[in-house]
Amino acid sequence: MSEFWQDTEIERLDETHLRANVTERWSxxxxxxxxxMMSIAARAFRVGLSHPDPLTITGHYVEKAMVGxxxxxxxxxxxxxxxxxxxxxxxQEGKERVRFTASYGDLDETSGVTWVGDQxxxxxxxxxxxxxxxxxxxxxxxxLFSPKxxxxxxxxxxxxxxxELMAYLRDGTEPDVMALPFFADCVPPTTFSKFGSVGWxxxxxxxxxxxxxxxxxxxxxxxxxxYLINGLMEEDGEIWDSRGELVALSRQLAKYRGxxx
Numbered sequence: 225m226s227e228f229w230q231d232t233e234i235e236r237l238d239e240t241h242l243r244a245n246v247t248e249r250w251s252x253x254x255x256x257x258x259x260x261m262m263s264i265a266a267r268a269f270r271v272g273l274s275h276p277d278p279l280t281i282t283g284h285y286v287e288k289a290m291v292g293x294x295x296x297x298x299x300x301x302x303x304x305x306x307x308x309x310x311x312x313x314x315x316q317e318g319k320e321r322v323r324f325t326a327s328y329g330d331l332d333e334t335s336g337v338t339w340v341g342d343q344x345x346x347x348x349x350x351x352x353x354x355x356x357x358x359x360x361x362x363x364x365x366x367x368l369f370s371p372k373x374x375x376x377x378x379x380x381x382x383x384x385x386x387x388e389l390m391a392y393l394r395d396g397t398e399p400d401v402m403a404l405p406f407f408a409d410c411v412p413p414t415t416f417s418k419f420g421s422v423g424w425x426x427x428x429x430x431x432x433x434x435x436x437x438x439x440x441x442x443x444x445x446x447x448x449x450x451y452l453i454n455g456l457m458e459e460d461g462e463i464w465d466s467r468g469e470l471v472a473l474s475r476q477l478a479k480y481r482g483x484x485x
Contacts, residue, residue: 226397227364228406232260234267234296242268242296246289246316250406251360256289258322258427258476259409260361264294265312265324266402272298273308275328277401282325282431289314289321306333331401331437344444344464345370345388352390353377355412365410367391368442376416385414385449385457390442399438399465407443408432408461408474414449415457415480423482425457430476441466455480 227249235243244267250260262283270276297313307329314322352368355377369377370388391407392399399407413425444464449457461474 226393227395228263228393228397228403232264232267232402234264234271236271240272240298240300242271242298244268244294244296246291246294248291249360249364251291253359254291256291257361257406257409258283258285258430259406259432261289261314261322262324262405262409262430262432263402265296265314265322265326266405268296268298268312269310269324269326269328270402272300273310273328274303275306275308275330277329277331277437278405278432278434279307279327279329279331280431280433281405282429283427284323284429285321285427286323287319287321290316292316294321306330331434340470342462344462344468344470345372345446347388347390347444349390349442361410364394365391365407366394367411373417376421379420381418381420383418385417385452387411387414387417387447388445390444392442398440399443399471401434401437404434404438404463404472405430405432407445407463408472409476411445411447411461413478413480414447414459415452419482423480425478425480428456428477428479431474433473434471435473436465436469436471438463438465438471439467439469443471452480 295315299311301309312324347370353374368390447461463472
């Protein structure tokens with residue numbers, strides 16, 4: 225079993241209660257990554273709902289989570305013919321750490337009009353810069369940054385906040401819909417482009433929309449921030465698979481706190 229699948233495994237206790245374990249392998253300075261926790265929630269929703277695939281998941285990160293056991297309390301709101309919706313409380317030591325809501329469907333059965341208004345970033349892999357491995361999470365995921373947006377890795381800053389990159393799990397696990405929330409949040413903050421690789425940027429809210437099942441191979445992504453106001457910033461993401469198909473969109477609200485990581 226891959227590290228990712230092992231570390232997002234779900235145990236069902238009854239109809240509304242599940243259990244998981246948050247490991248240190250997906251942490252930033254000992255704090256579990258928000259996308260990793262959302263992937264745990266994604267697997268819990270799959271267990272509890274009649275549809276297999278996340279269409280949209282939102283997480284509100286209300287209190288700092290920790291490494292260790294987590295109790296998951298599922299509230300099924302509606303089981304429909306094509307879409308099911310539920311909420312999930314992510315509990316540790318009697319405190320709610322994250323509140324998730326999600327709607328699930330079946331991506332294999334989804335059909336309709338399609339229009340795509342953009343293309344994935346054009347990235348030459350051999351020219352990419354890699355992120356330094358100074359956090360536990362960097363040992364699990366490889367990120368190859370386009371030189372167009374990687375000045376921060378050269379010790380320079382620019383007057384924009386944007387990343388373009390390719391990513392994959394180091395243990396060879398191929399991407400799937402359960403991993404997409406993790407990839408939507410594993411990238412260093414876009415503030416690094418403008419302010420350098422300093423500052424703590426905790427996520428307040430993260431939403432991921434899944435549009436398709438990713439093909440095997442590298443994912444290509446673009447993350448961009450346009451507004452940082454009174455310390456609050458949005459970060460919009462696009463994730464494309466190895467076929468060049470859009471597989472996920474994300475948006476998060478985060479708080480920029482200057483200073484060293």
